Amino acid sequence: xxxxxxxxxxxxxxxxxxxxxxxxxxxxxxxxxxxxxxxxxxxxxxxxxxxxxxxxxxxxxxxxxxxxxxxxxxxxxxxxxxxxxxxxxxxxxxxxxxxxxxxxxxxxxxxxxxxxxxxxxxxxxxxxxxxxxxxxxxxxxxxxxxxxxxxxxxxxxxxxxxxxxxxxxxxxxxxxxxxxxxxxxxxxxxxxxxxxxxxxxxxxxxxxxxxxxxxxxxxxxxxxxxxxxxxxxxxxxxxxxxxxxxxxxxxxxxxxxxxxxxxxxxxxxxxxxxxxxxxxxxxxxxxxxxxxxxxxxxxxxxxxxxxxxxxxxxxxxxxxxxxxxxxxxxxxxxxxxxxxxxxxxxxxxxxxxxxxxxxxxxxxxxxxxxxxxxxxxxxxxxxxxxxxxxxxxxxxxxxxxxxxxxxxxxxxxxxxxxxxxxxxxxxxxxxxxxxxxxxxxxxxxxxxxxxxxxxxxxxxxxxxxxxxxxxxxx
Amino acid sequence: xxxxxxxxxxxxxxxxxxxxxxxxxxxxxxxxxxxxxxxxxxxxxxxxxxxxxxxxxxxxxxxxxxxxxxxxxxxxxxxxxxxxxxxxxxxxxxxxxxxxxxxxxxxxxxxxxxxxxxxxxxxxxxxxxxxxxxxxxxxxxxxxxxxxxxxxxxxxxxxxxxxxxxxxxxxxxxxxxxxxxxxxxxxxxxxxxxxxxxxxxxxxxxxxxxxxxxxxxxxxxxxxxxxxxxxxxxxxxxxxxxxxxxxxxxxxxxxxxxxxxxxxxxxxxxxxxxxxxxxxxxxxxxxxxxxxxxxxxxxxxxxxxxxxxxxxxxxxxxxxxxxxxxxxxxxxxxxxxxxxxxxxxxxxxxxxxxxxxxxxxxxxxxxx
Numbered sequence: 001x002x003x004x005x006x007x008x009x010x011x012x013x014x015x016x017x018x019x020x021x022x023x024x025x026x027x028x029x030x031x032x033x034x035x036x037x038x039x040x041x042x043x044x045x046x047x048x049x050x051x052x053x054x055x056x057x058x059x060x061x062x063x064x065x066x067x068x069x070x071x072x073x074x075x076x077x078x079x080x081x082x083x084x085x086x087x088x089x090x091x092x093x094x095x096x097x098x099x100x101x102x103x104x105x106x107x108x109x110x111x112x113x114x115x116x117x118x119x120x121x122x123x124x125x126x127x128x129x130x131x132x133x134x135x136x137x138x139x140x141x142x143x144x145x146x147x148x149x150x151x152x153x154x155x156x157x158x159x160x161x162x163x164x165x166x167x168x169x170x171x172x173x174x175x176x177x178x179x180x181x182x183x184x185x186x187x188x189x190x191x192x193x194x195x196x197x198x199x200x201x202x203x204x205x206x207x208x209x210x211x212x213x214x215x216x217x218x219x220x221x222x223x224x225x226x227x228x229x230x231x232x233x234x235x236x237x238x239x240x241x242x243x244x245x246x247x248x249x250x251x252x253x254x255x256x257x258x259x260x261x262x263x264x265x266x267x268x269x270x271x272x273x274x275x276x277x278x279x280x281x282x283x284x285x286x287x288x289x290x291x292x293x294x295x296x297x298x299x300x301x302x303x304x305x306x307x308x309x310x311x312x313x314x315x316x317x318x319x320x321x322x323x324x325x326x327x328x329x330x331x332x333x334x335x336x337x338x339x340x341x342x343x344x345x346x347x348x349x350x351x352x353x354x355x356x357x358x359x360x361x362x363x364x365x366x367x368x369x370x371x372x373x374x375x376x377x378x379x380x381x382x383x384x385x386x387x388x389x390x391x392x393x394x395x396x397x398x399x400x401x402x403x404x405x406x407x408x409x410x411x412x413x414x415x416x417x418x419x420x421x422x423x424x425x426x427x428x429x430x431x432x433x434x435x436x437x438x439x440x441x442x443x444x445x446x447x448x449x450x451x452x453x454x455x456x457x458x459x460x461x462x463x464x465x466x467x468x469x470x471x472x473x474x
Numbered sequence: 475x476x477x478x479x480x481x482x483x484x485x486x487x488x489x490x491x492x493x494x495x496x497x498x499x500x501x502x503x504x505x506x507x508x509x510x511x512x513x514x515x516x517x518x519x520x521x522x523x524x525x526x527x528x529x530x531x532x533x534x535x536x537x538x539x540x541x542x543x544x545x546x547x548x549x550x551x552x553x554x555x556x557x558x559x560x561x562x563x564x565x566x567x568x569x570x571x572x573x574x575x576x577x578x579x580x581x582x583x584x585x586x587x588x589x590x591x592x593x594x595x596x597x598x599x600x601x602x603x604x605x606x607x608x609x610x611x612x613x614x615x616x617x618x619x620x621x622x623x624x625x626x627x628x629x630x631x632x633x634x635x636x637x638x639x640x641x642x643x644x645x646x647x648x649x650x651x652x653x654x655x656x657x658x659x660x661x662x663x664x665x666x667x668x669x670x671x672x673x674x675x676x677x678x679x680x681x682x683x684x685x686x687x688x689x690x691x692x693x694x695x696x697x698x699x700x701x702x703x704x705x706x707x708x709x710x711x712x713x714x715x716x717x718x719x720x721x722x723x724x725x726x727x728x729x730x731x732x733x734x735x736x737x738x739x740x741x742x743x744x745x746x747x748x749x750x751x752x753x754x755x756x757x758x759x760x761x762x763x764x765x766x767x768x769x770x771x772x773x774x775x776x777x778x779x780x781x782x783x784x785x786x787x788x789x790x791x792x793x794x795x796x797x798x799x800x801x802x803x804x805x806x807x808x809x810x811x812x813x814x815x816x817x818x819x820x821x822x823x824x825x826x827x828x829x830x831x832x833x834x835x836x837x838x839x840x841x842x
Contacts, residue, residue, distance in 0.1 A: 050540055057536040058498055119678060121499035133604060138677050139534035140496025146686060265536055267493040267543075329493045420694050 016042045016158075019178060019192035019470035021165050021232055022046065024054035025141075026436025027198035027453055028148035029461030030468065032116055034127070034196070035155045037469030042190065043152070044163040044180055046199070047227040052145065052161060052304035053262075054200045055437065055453070057222035057409065058265040059141035060124065061134040062113075062458065064106040075132040079103050085133075085449055093445020101417050102443055105459045110135060113458055117147035134451040141454075146309035165232060168195075170239040188427065196469035197421070198436045198461060201251055201409035202230020204262060209406070210448045212248040219311035221255055223405040226262040227402045236413050242422045242430070245441020249450050252302025255405030257312060267329045272401050273301060274370060274388045275324050276317030277284055277359055278402075280308040283342065283351035285359070286387045290387035299448050306404040313402050314345055316356070318394045323371065332398035341397040360391040408453065412441035419464035431471050433464035476515050480553045484518045490537065490545055497531040501550070502667075502832050504531070509835060516647035519561070520555035523644075523821075523828040526674040529682030529761050541758070547792040554765035559820050562647070564639035576768020579809075579817050583776060586812075587805030594801045603797040610723040616797055619717065629811040636815035641827050648831055653821035661834035667829045668822070671696060684756040694776060695749030699777060700822075702742020705714070705782065711738035725791055741779025747774045773818030779806045 018034040020027050035041045045052050063352040065082045069075045082103045086094060115122065119138040130136075137144040153159065160182065167179040175195035181187050202208045204226045209217040237243050259268035273289050278301075280286055287304050305313045306377030322332070335341025338356055339349035358381055366376035368390060376389045413434045414422040421432045421439075436457040443456060488507050491497065498504045502524045512516055515622050524795070529548050535739055537543035554573065563569040571578045577819035598616050605613055667673065671693050674681055711731040716722040726733050751774050754767075783803035790799060814820070 121677075124495045124498050136499075138497075138499045139530060140494075140536065142536045143496075143530075143534035143677075150687065260542055265494075266496075267490060267537075323511065327489065327492045327494075329490055383733065 008094040016122075016190065016192040018194045018196060018468045019044065019190060020196045020198060020465075021178065022054065022196075022198035022200060022436065022438075023052045023159070023161075023198065024045060024056035024198065024436060024457065025059070025144070025148070026438075026457035026461035026464075027196070028053075028145065028152055029113075029116070029411075030196040030198055030433070030435050030465035031152050031157045032148065032155060034194075034469040034472075035152065035157050035465075037466050037468035037473075039194075041152075041157045042192070043157060043159045043453045044165055044178070044190075045159065045161050046164050047225065049161045051225060051227065053142065053225075053459070054228055056145050056457070057142045058224050059137070059144070059451075059454050060174065060266070061130065061136040061451045062109070063134050063449065064110045064440050064455060065103050066107060066110060069132075070107050070110070070135075072120045072135055073132060073146045074122075077133045079107070082106070082133075086443070088450070089449045090443075093447075093449065094443050098415075098417060099443045102456065102458045104458045105463070106455050108232050109455070109458045109462065111240030112462065117151045118144045119147070130444045130450055161404035162282055165199075167233075168239060170236075170432070173240065173427060173432070175429070175432045179359050190233045193472035194431045194433065196419075196461075197236060197413065197432065197438055197467050198232075198457075198464070198465045199232035199438055200225070200228035201250075201411070201437045201440075202233060203228055203406045204407045205229040208234075209250070213306070216306060216311050219403060220252070220306070221257075221259050221264065221268075221372050221403050221405045222262045223255060223259075223264060223266075223268070223407050224262075225254075226410075228437070230409070233412065236421070236432075236434075236438075237367045240242055240424050241432070242307060242414040242424045242426070243411060244414040244439070245412050245445060247409075247411040249410045251299060251407040251410075252306060252404045254298055254301035254305050254313070254315075254358075255409065256328070257401035257403045258330045259405065261401075264405070268405065270325075270402055272299065272315055272317060272321070272325045272326065272328075272400065275321040276315055276392060277356070277385065278304075278313050278315050279314050279352065279355055280290075281347065281348045283355050285355060285381075285383060286313075288383045288386050290377065290385040290389055293371075301402070301459040302404040302406070305402055309320070311403055314347070315400045316341070316352075316392060317398055318392045319395045319396050319398065320390075321396065328400070330400070332400055334361035334396040336395050336397075340396055341399055345399055345401065356392050359385070359389075360393060363389045363391050375409045385387075407448075408437050408440065410444060410446065412437070415442055415460070417463075418467045418468060419460045431468070433468050435460035435464040476518070478562055480550065480557055481518050483550050484522065484554045485513050487545055487547055487550055488513050488518070488521065490543055491547065494537075496536075497534060497547075498695050499706055500530045500534070501526065501528065501673040502829070503547070506832055506835060509608075509839065514649075516649055519558040519644070520648035520831060522551040522558055522712075523824040524553065524673070524832055525551040525672065526550055526825070527681075528674050528676045530676035530679075530688070531760075532761060533676075533682050533686050543649055546760065546763050547832055549763060552761075552772070553765065555821070555824075556763060556766045556769065558644070558824065561836035562640045562643045562824075563816065564636050564643065568816055571813075572769065574768070575817055576772040579769075579772035579776060579813050582813055583779070583806060583809040587802055588799040590805035590808070591798065594797065595742065598797070604794050605797070606792060606794050607796060608723075608725075608792050612725055612791070612796070613800060614723065616647050617804070619723070620705065622713070626635050626811065626824060629808055633814040635810050637820065639821055640815060640820065642824055644824055644827055646830065656830045656834065657837075660830050660837060663833035663836075664829035667833070682758075682761070683753050684758055691749065692753050695746045695753065697746070698742040698747030699750060702739045702744075702781065703777065704742060705735045705739025709737075709739060711735070733788065737788060737806070738742060740781045740785040740788070743777050744785065747778035747781070750774050751778075769818050776806065776813070776817075780810055 001408045017039035018041045020031045020043045025200045031041045120135045123136040169176040177191035255268040338353045342349035342352040362378035362381040378385045378389045419433045421429045537545040559567040560572040674693045680690040711733045787799045
């Protein structure tokens with residue numbers, strides 16, 4: 001049998017084999033894998049129970065390599081193809097050894113995660129382009145989390161919610177203990193033989209984002225959990241762990257400006273850019289809306305909007321394309337004339353009329369097909385719209401206001417193949433491991449491809465838990 | 475805007491869900507939703523009746539309360555479903571019976587039982603009423619078979635008429651083409667889906683009831699109740715065949731088909747409703763339509779009493795208690811019949827109809 005935990009309910013002090021900080025996919029995979037490796041495990045989740053799991057709550061799929069079609073995947077996705085996709089989206093900003101290791105391990109994750117109670121389903125409606133590469137969680141990310149938590153609890157992993165870690169005691173690259181603050185049980189120091197840090201990035205920490213983005217960050221919306229404030233990441237970097245990834249970078253998409261500041265999740269996104277034009281608050285276009293097919297270019301629009309004045313933009317289209325994209329949470333804002341629409345958007349009507357008139361005049365005839373890079377394009381305006389350019393002329397005229405929606409940050413802790421953190425001097429830590437977004441920058445220097453965050457979480461979570469338990473046993 | 479505030483809320487939720495779709499694999503509601511971009515009253519009543527209240531989409535939803543989007547599909551659709559029963563009730567004058575349904579059902583049941591007891595007492599000689607009877611025709615010493623058959627057939631035929639009229643209104647409202655008929659394939663599919671409670675399974679793990687741990691208990695108890703009911707109905711049908719074309723009169727020996735069917739069914743109708751009641755009383759309040767507690771429990775109680783009085787009648791049919799028990803049993807069954815179109819019984823009929831429509835939609839989507 002597994003050893004029973006030595007945690008004392010009075011919360012004064014205690015000793016575990018493995019302490020996991022964080023409560024998402026990476027943290028739970030680490031906790032389960034450490035527990036299965038024979039360790040006593042405590043998970044400290046900073047969020048309350050409902051909000052447990054960080055951004056995993058908002059995910060829906062995972063990208064894993066596989067050599068043949070499965071019940072839910074339409075065809076093979078080889079290690080090499082995965083690697084090429086990763087190379088392309090990161091523009092080479094990745095650690096090849098680590099990335100290839102992750103891709104190899106991802107194959108077995110398809111089965112391992114099912115053994116932990118997670119169930120797969122074929123790609124969801126509207127995501128056919130991912131049917132071969134990505135496995136979807138039945139019921140979505142929160143269902144996946146629920147399954148992992150049930151498994152962890154059944155195995156005897158202890159979990160505490162609302163447990164905010166306020167300090168880490170680290171000496172010579174060795175983790176000794178964590179200070180934790182809880183609303184009812186109060187403060188305590190918890191020591192453990194190994195640490196797994198799986199506490200996410202810092203995208204919900206607007207002050208930290210402002211270091212790189214200035215006041216513009218006030219206009220950013222955070223798509224996921226408000227609990228990813230990066231406090232564990234900061235502590236680790238301050239205490240000598242080597243950093244990885246560009247601190248100024250974050251993954252951002254254009255989401256509805258009417259979305260809540262935090263936690264709006266997937267339903268605030270817009271994939272209608274290619275069907276119209278995008279203008280800024282001066283009613284001017286600023287980028288080629290027809291550059292590439294969704295989802296390949298999905299991720300650039302957050303950064304583009306972030307660079308516009310007041311970090312706001314408007315996707316403008318007409319009534320002919322309304323059913324070309326998924327239904328949206330917020331209805332489009334409508335006007336019978338361009339001027340009326342401009343009024344509702346508080347844009348200069350004359351400027352918007354001029355922009356649309358110039359765009360319409362520049363549209364060349366072509367055969368529209370949104371599934372390929374078609375020949376509908378503009379001529380004689382800057383910026384061009386190189387594909388899917390059609391006149392905007394059938395009222396009502398419609399618009400979605402959009403802002404940058406921050407998904408995750410790239411700054412993290414450097415790790416090796418064992419998910420062991422490396423210290424600033426390059427030496428591996430004796431007992432500290434990291435998994436998930438907090439170390440995603442090791443493989444994702446920039447860019448993103450759907451489902452990769454969950455791959456990083458599950459693969460490195462499983463490895464980190466296994467290695468942390470191994471260390472604790474020795 | 476819709477006719478009622480619950481339909482407005484259902485519309486809001488379906489708009490949220492349609493832009494998310496994570497729950498698509500859990501049941502029939504979400505794929506049916508995805509076939510639409512806007513929702514009429516009929517669409518929402520259709521989705522509400524497709525929902526089996528397994529609770530999985532609530533537990534799996536990243537936007538369920540306390541999230542500000544406040545997405546609670548099972549509860550909202552439960553309320554909408556109950557309101558749809560009243561909206562389609564025939565005749566409309568009786569739609570009010572759904573408002574305080576537990577009370578209505580109790581009063582009718584009590585009156586019905588009292589009527590049989592007093593009826594027997596008034597019409598049947600005391601020595602016969604409290605005497606022990608055995609052998610063929612024993613029951614009919616208390617109430618002539620023809621009278622019994624006529625009374626219950628009338629009640630049953632009325633129930634069928636009212637149900638047919640209600641379902642017709644529902645069928646027209648949920649988008650079936652005017653005069654459109656259900657095809658055989660879709661009906662077969664719906665029989666399979668309803669028969670195995672395909673969508674009361676949380677997408678495979680089981681349904682949620684008191685906490686976030688899935689179980690299959692409600693499915694099991696519903697099966698016991700439903701198949702118990704069917705077995706009892708089959709027992710009555712076989713007995714009727716024995717009686718009229720066969721000329722053999724009840725009571726039948728314990729090994730004979732009507733008694734075997736009735737006994738098995740009776741056990742199901744006792745155990746099943748108890749299990750469903752316990753599950754109902756433990757159900758997490760956030761998943762429950764508290765307003766309809768009386769309706770749900772009233773129906774469960776009626777089925778339980780049907781099973782219980784039937785089984786007691788079987789066990790004690792050769793004693794002096796037979797007469798009063800027969801009166802009680804007939805009273806309960808009569809009340810069950812006449813309240814069928816105006817209580818929780820209709821959930822099965824509407825849900826089945828919605829499943830037929832769903833099977834049809836799936837077929838036409840696959841064909842297009």
